[in-house]
Amino acid sequence: MHKKMVGPLALMAILAATGSAHTDDATALMQEAMRPDTVEVYDPVRAEADYIRREIMIPMRDGVKLFTVVVMRKGTKDAPILLSRTPYNASKATWRNPSQKIEEILTVMDAEFVNDGYIRVYQDVRGLYKSEGDYVMNRPLTGPLNNSGIDHSTDAYDTIDWLVKNVAETNGKVGITGSSYLGFTTLMALVNPHPALKAAVPQSPMVDGWIGDDWFHNGAFRLNSFGYFTGQMARKGNGPVPQGTGDEYELFLSSGSAGDFARRFGLDAFGQTQKMMNHPAYDDFWKLQAVDKILGERKLTVPTMLVVGQWDQEDSYGAPAVYKALEPQDKKNDMVSLVIGPWRHSGVNYEARSLAALDFKGDTGLEFRRDYMKPFLDRYLKDGAPKVKTPPVLTYATGADRWEVSDGWPRGKPTPIYLQAGGGLGFEKPKAEAKDDYVSDPAKPVPFIPRPVDMGDADQWKPWLVADQRFVDGRPDVLTYVTGPLDAPVHIAGAPLVDLFAATTGTDSDWVVKLIDVSPEEFSAVPKMAGYQMGVGIEIFRGRYVHGFDAPAALTPGKVENYKFELPNVNHVFQPGHRIMVQVQSTLFPLYDRNPQTFVPNIFNAKAGDYKAATQSVATGGAEASAVWLPIVKD
Template sequence: MTFRTLTCAAALLSLAFAAPVLAKPKPAAPSTAVTPMTPDVFDSYDKVRPDADFVRRVIMVPMRDGTKLYTVIVFKKGTKDGPILLSRTPYDAKSTMARSASQTIKEVLPAMYDPFVDDGYIIVTQDIRGIHNSEGVYVMNRPLSGALNDTGIDESTDAYDAIDWLSKNIPESNGKVGIIGSSYLGFTSLLAEINPHPALKAAVPQSPMVDGWKGDDWFHNGAFRVNSLSYALGQSTGKADAGADIPDGVGDDYNRYLEAGSTGDYARKWGIDQVPFVRKLMENPAYTTFWSGQAVDKWMAAAPLKVPTMLVVGQWDQEDSYGAPAVYKVMEPKDTNNDMVSLVIGPWRHSGVNHYGYDLGALTFTGDTAHEFRVKYMKPFFDHYLKGAPDPKTPPVLTYATGANHWNESPKWPMGTLTPLYIGENFTASFTKPATDGHDNYVSDPSKPVPFIPRPISMADSSQWKPWLVHDQRFVSDRPDVLTYTSTALDKPVHIMGAPVVDLYAATSGTDSDWVVKIIDVYPNESPEGAAQGSKPGMAGFELPIGIEIFRGRYVHGFDTPQALTPGKIEQYKFELPNVDHVFLPGHKLMIQVQSSLFPLYDRNPQTYVDNIFNAKPADYKAATESIYRTPTAASAVWLPIVKE
């Protein structure tokens, strides 16, 4: 028998014992039943349900270099031919555009958008490159392409590319774009105006980060803002650990930073001295090209004026008081018809324009000033340029007169004429120049710095941080290391509109010193005033700061050329306080305070000159006698921009 015959026989035998062949059954329907071992991880859940009154889209928008940026688009159902309102943020577009899990657009989006969504606006927020859900590399306040940035990519090019895509790819839009945002988003709004896309028709930069050394987030006139370290860490950590906090526990920030030593010692203690942006701060304490080359007002000065711009800032902005007025100053001369650039100063904290504006600290205002501004001025501005609405005749300058509590529309800024309020003998303040020589001394001890608010201090506590610039100054008025000069009660209003200018003649027994100057509105002590005057009951004798600023003495002869002070030598220190519109009412008093620390908001000056204060040693911190002069030739004063009524 052959092999083939054997194989066939075996096959036949196997078939003989096989089960009968049945018809192929139809496949069973997939089971929907769950078991105890059914995996309990659900891939995703769409919070926007079919009955929502809005549409939400998430797009990865491509940039010219191939990087894709996470972009959230939200608009009310039924929107057609709607303008686009864009914000570009480092603060997580995903969470920003989902304020709550609601099916109502006004509960989902921030309150600032309420007037817009009912009127067909398409709200767009985009993560800037390298952070949160966007691709690419994040650089804090990425410099404009040029000497400090050779990549050819910056926030201007990214804004251009984003606007190009949005204006062409949202079927519900009319292709016109406005840009808006506060703080870092104010910075990105300004950058969008440099080489702007043709579809960008209007911009409202609010409290923009403009010059982080002169007067915005990181330094003020050379004095370092210590809470910048926690912000730098939170922004610099990778996506896996985004928003990391310094693990220094809870308690009084005053003690925490004092016990650490220098600010550099604090950074090294917590291992954040190698965080790239912390290194940038610590290695560049002076105003070299590292900082001046990144100053946005200089970029805006060099750029043609192409986009109608409304610059907004809060009068008591505790983070970015410098930027908006600085940009207005360089943009306004290009506005030949006085209709392209406007400045708004409201009675708000940082970014307060986008929240509720009824009050700030102990102050109350005539209704919700922020909402009033958004509805009466900001939305008509956008409507005109994005929807073709009639020209609202936006005032060149809009400011809220605190004290009197009303809005002022003005043709220019500043409006007031600088008039000196002199310090005088016996700790008086008056508009009369000193006729005799004199000076007042105090001892500044770095081991006992003056706190910027009453202790215990937590700069992470928003209830302390947001209103600190309006805190009653009586908590330091009697300290021996704070000089207080007070006028007699006013018999008529004093109205100021502009930036008060400090003109301080001072000497120190040390080789470096900080100078802190405040202008204060002292309320009558006889009786509390009502809300009609912008205060709450119980404000008798209240010392309301109208402006507070600091100057690091080593920069008296140039911000880029620090040098030791000569002990005992009188130097003239000139610097501006924040821009304000304020009315000192009859019966109130004017007050000037002078001190040499504002801790722990600003790092301690050791009062011994060292090359880099971040690296000061314990032995460098020494008490010094500070002298404030009031003579005919060295007449210390705060020059108030007074408006004649």
Template sequence: MTLSLSSSRAGRLRAPLAAGLALALLSPLAWAQTAPVTPMTPDMNPGYQTVRPQADYVRRVEMVPMRDGVKLYTVIVFKKGTRNGPILLSRTPYNAAKTTSRLPSQHIDDILPVMDTEFVNDGYIRVYQDVRGRNGSEGVYIANRPISGPLNDTGIDHATDAYDTIDWLVKNVPESNGKVGITGSSYVGFTALVATIDPHPALKASVPQSPMVDGWRGDDWFHNGAFRQIGLGYFTGQMTNANDNGPVPSGPGDDYLKFLRAGSTGDYARAYGVDGFPFYQKLSQNPAYTTFWSEQAVDKWMAARPLKVPTMLVVGQWDQEDSYGAPAVYEALKDKPGAKDKLHLVIGPWRHSQVNYQGDSLGALKYPGDTALEFRTRYMKPFLDHYLKGAPDPHIPQALTYRTGTNQWDASPRWPMGAPTPLYLGQKFSLGFTAPAAEGNDSYISDPAKPVPFVPRPIHANDADVWKPWLVHDQRFVSDRTDVLVYQTPPLEKDVHIMGAPQVDLFAATSGTDSDWVVKLVDVYPDGDTYTPDMAGYELPVGIEIFRGRYVHSLSQPQPLQPDKVERYRFGLPNVNHTFKAGHRIMVQVQSTLFPLYDRNPQHYVPNIFDAKAGDYVKATQRVYFGADTPSAIVLPVVKD
């Protein structure tokens, strides 16, 4: 049976419906949605929210107050439904807003960095915060702000800001379990490390990656006194204002020629206005290792205090920016009470910060899997889960290092593991484990007008494909230069496995009154390598380092060198776990420039190389000595497998 309404009945029902619709259209929401527009209606919609209702995450922005009233821009991100989750904090000068909105998406995996995926999908609450004076945060930005003490009388530093931030988070993020871990790389590794000094009770674990520890000894600004002038773009990018800015506006072209034609680093800085940055002035006015540097060295801060927070120090074997810091902190802390259980050192087969990205290759090197993902899932996350979620102890070894050459992770009870074993330079450019009896020397002319490039020209150092993998670049491009000495072994009869930091022990002289010495330890692949034919003959740097001659007797009080006097230069190469395989050769290269990464030494002593003049740059004859009385060598930390 079909039911129907009479026309009069239907009309009576339609009338109130029409009236209700009219009232709805008059409501503010309905009017905003349906109001008529004209060609001149303003088109901006400032209230638009990029996080839509269907998003699988919550993203909150807070201005977190510090003890002095300054508020820091803080982004809190977690997956919807998260309850009783641990907090993983990173304090950064690299824009917390952009870091947490990597892609415009409604999926948490898309908006956060790759390294966060495993954590937020397992109930972690991810927090990124702009440090003082950067991007959305209030306050004054001071690069690597010193800890409260002789260089900082304000009572405010990264340790206090971390403490205040953690205190606010555990009280104001109801989705958390009240436990906090902190991590990050480079500058963010520095803040993660400093947070463990006088830590908040809720800080249960720290994973500093490639932390900036000592800017003179071997991290970003100097290496053993030689200035890394490529870093000048950091000043213009980070310190022009609170926002993200660009590199030095020197235009396109070969960086080699730009720096060479400018003259000294000071000349280059003045040409492009970099000399107006206070941070540049700090560096250029303090070229020696005075208390300006030693009292800012984080390993010394850490050594002066008990180790309270379980800490996993991470660095890449080919870290082109901060290879020094993590091993230096480990060395400073390894004998402290509790260090055996709380302190860990990780060395992976990575460039700077690659631990947080894809780790299946580096330059020409290919690994059997994603080593960075493997580390994060097998070691880093279980370490944090244990301290932040109460998961079983994963028993992370004190030293966890990836053995390049044979491609495997090694667990070790300490670091270094190898026994010091000299590899001697000898006659006819030989290299061997037996000290040469005959005395001798080899020489070359170092010409500051024709410095040795650190990568093949033309050099575009801001190109990520150039800068990130440069430490594994094939060294054949300089092996036949007349200003590079090359020593090498015969093909190895058996594997040589090293675990530690090779040490340079160089007896050398210059005809000038100052000189730089660059030493490279190189793994030379066989020409007939059929297993990896694309690597045939490859000259793989295992370690590269520089030392400025004026500091041979004192890092804090430079002195002119006496012409042609033999001096003994001792300095370390980066920490490695590497196997020189049977059939390969071991090579050592010695040179006096690595340009334009490092500023040129004039080779004529001047009080401050930043202000060297054109006439100060002179050719010099450099001599490397070997034999019983002057046994130049690379001391390898050899492991007997």
């Protein structure tokens, strides 16, 4: 039996017939059903939360207000403040997980601090996320490139001034820390610092974007910079470059020059892209922004611990460069210290028991934060804390798995290990002049990691500097030089110096040199490392700058030039039975843009016809004996 459905008009008639009370009920139901369900504010921090979280708009001297989040455990008082100024979303940094526990909402590295009474503060830099104002990438210091009177130094000063005057729970002492861009803002706070700023821990700071941090390395442009620009600087549609999900090796190769790629995907609309393309050489645009030079010209008044990962794939240059600039004024060896750990970029702030195939004896990130970073900050920020002496230099000896303390850096004595004809490598200088040739073809560049390449894949990108180099060993466009098995350990501590004598049949060329630790082929102690060719240091140099980074010039075909450049700073022990290897090649693609090997004024604008194969010659022996100068420590 089917029931007869009652339509809307019939229903209204029934309701009318049954009286006004029913009409009122129907109206109430309708009003309830159509009531908007959004609320203006929902506070996810409930009464049972063990923390206090405040969101504040702090005014700067020009009236712009910066979004700031203050987090502390309930009951905190007379506490130091640990500040980070970020372009990566202060809300997210202080709300990692929806929880009522303070350790859950903050980053891993914050636990040691908030659990010991610190007040943790994150702030959006001006122009990003909830902060007001205009955003400028790595906003230059007030001076020749910035006449606004506003920079990250003044914003840090004004922020600290407000915090110590308005956060009732503080003892009036502030420390500042952060990694990468946050390392840059940490360093900028040291320029004309607020009196309440008592200590700083810049980690993997962006210091010089042309010499060796982020955008260029010795003049060679990093193609993955484009994705960073779209992800940070687009007010709408921000995210990765819409390039698809295929092999980036093929994508960039088919796109032509870096400039062609930018134009293909509309990336030339970004101001930062235009700045890169307008300043391919090391001109005043870059020199006047170099933070190591800026700080080296000022007296350091805030104790500073500089931190970097030995295998930092983004900012390996900055921290050692700032240390080198500041150390001469540290007469008592207690104002500036350097830390090099066995980490990838920002790895210090996470669990760090391993890196790709490498395993360490413990959580090296936690060990550093607990045993060195926190005691350093406690010394200057916590009332009554022990005045623990900070190691002038703290480094982790990879290959030996141990922390080491030293009075200065570099530790080792520069000692050349020579490239020898026929693929040998040794400490004895070859007497006979010789050379090894290979053909570098821009149409077939050497990949920097095994294909398919996806630089947005963290598992590919973060550990690439320790990737097993066997995937290119034996290519005809890669020269390999290797020692026999070592009879004794070779311990290096410093930045190995490439001293390459080489020529090309082209009029421009890139040179890539890799220092590699080769494990024994039979290695039952660690089977996964058997035969592994582990990168110890990898770097590139754009040939046109051989006579000066600010003086690009065509190379003379066939003329041997002496290319000198540093590999990243390391503390590493090549163990007995291992071999030392050096590889030389001319491309590292698609991380770095291809050199057309024909001199053009601006490689961003190179045309298809400019890309030509060239024969590369590496000299060995005699007056032109190519070598890598290893900073060897006599243990």
